[in-house]
Amino acid sequence: MPENLSQIDQAKANAARKAVEFVESGMKVGLGTGSTAAWMVRRLGERIRDEGLQIVGVPTSGRTAALAREVGIRVITLDEAKWLDLTIDGADEFDAEMNLIKGGGGALLQEKIVATASDKMIVIADAAKEVAHLGAFPLPVEVIPFGAEVTRGLVEELLGAFDVMGRRTTIRMSGDEPFRTDEGNLIIDLHLGRIGNPRQLALMLNQVPGVVENGLFVDICDRIVIGHADGRVEVRDIHDLSIEVSETLIAETGNIFSNIGD
Numbered sequence: 001m002p003e004n005l006s007q008i009d010q011a012k013a014n015a016a017r018k019a020v021e022f023v024e025s026g027m028k029v030g031l032g033t034g035s036t037a038a039w040m041v042r043r044l045g046e047r048i049r050d051e052g053l054q055i056v057g058v059p060t061s062g063r064t065a066a067l068a069r070e071v072g073i074r075v076i077t078l079d080e081a082k083w084l085d086l087t088i089d090g091a092d093e094f095d096a097e098m099n100l101i102k103g104g105g106g107a108l109l110q111e112k113i114v115a116t117a118s119d120k121m122i123v124i125a126d127a128a129k130e131v132a133h134l135g136a137f138p139l140p141v142e143v144i145p146f147g148a149e150v151t152r153g154l155v156e157e158l159l160g161a162f163d164v165m166g167r168r169t170t171i172r173m174s175g176d177e178p179f180r181t182d183e184g185n186l187i188i189d190l191h192l193g194r195i196g197n198p199r200q201l202a203l204m205l206n207q208v209p210g211v212v213e214n215g216l217f218v219d220i221c222d223r224i225v226i227g228h229a230d231g232r233v234e235v236r237d238i239h240d241l242s243i244e245v246s247e248t249l250i251a252e253t254g255n256i257f258s259n260i261g262d
């Protein structure tokens with residue numbers, strides 16, 4: 001690991017290193033996107049080189065695919081893999097129930113597909129990403145370019161029915177042009193401040209015509225590896241949450257897709 005890393009980068013790198021310990025030879029691994037996930041991809045590359053770890057990787061973005069190839073990971077498509085043992089990815093925010101906001105880098109769509117098609121999702125994050133309530137980080141919503149302003153209006157109208165603090169929305173820009181996702185779509189960022197019910201909001205946003213996916217990940221993450229500024233790394237499992245929460249999660253949804261790859 002390079003010296004002179006900022007505390008935050010050190011925390012991200014430590015979390016990534018710990019999470020990569022859960023990867024075993026023979027696994028099909030979903031590779032997340034972002035600065036924290038990049039540490040994980042590089043660490044996988046080291047294990048391939050130094051220990052002969054044998055894995056295949058399914059990247060969640062063009063950026064991650066390029067880095068994965070560079071460090072020697074064999075890259076395949078999700079359709080070739082069909083189902084994954086594990087996905088490791090970063091997050092923009094996480095709460096005590098392991099609900100996440102993702103998509104700060106615009107990769108939420110592929111990330112959600114890949115994580116959902118995995119037996120387990122491990123999130124890696126520095127401790128500053130933990131929040132009591134999701135929503136301080138703008139919630140990304142991926143929309144198709146056709147009628148994007150109309151879609152945005154419908155999303156704003158929908159927000160009126162929700163327990164959120166703010167309702168401002170912006171189209172994400174990249175310089176003077178709207179930002180384009182890997183799929184050629186646009187991102188509307190929702191500046192909500194605080195999201196009262198992430199589960200409901202996630203479901204309802206996807207009902208708006210033109211919305212492809214939103215960055216709320218609910219009941220998808222199984223484990224969070226948190227890097228702290230003082231060098232500690234903490235591992236939290238969904239099973240370690242209070243009985244009450246675990247039972248509610250299982251009763252309400254479980255992972256309804258978890259048997260598909262069996």
Ligand SMILES: O=C[C@H](O)[C@H](O)[C@H](O)COP(=O)(O)O
Pocket residue numbers: 032033034035036037089090091092102103104105106107108111
């Ligand atoms: O679209 C990007 C992803 O959801 C990232 O995992 C997320 O934005 C966190 O990125 P970073 O690790 O750079 O903070």
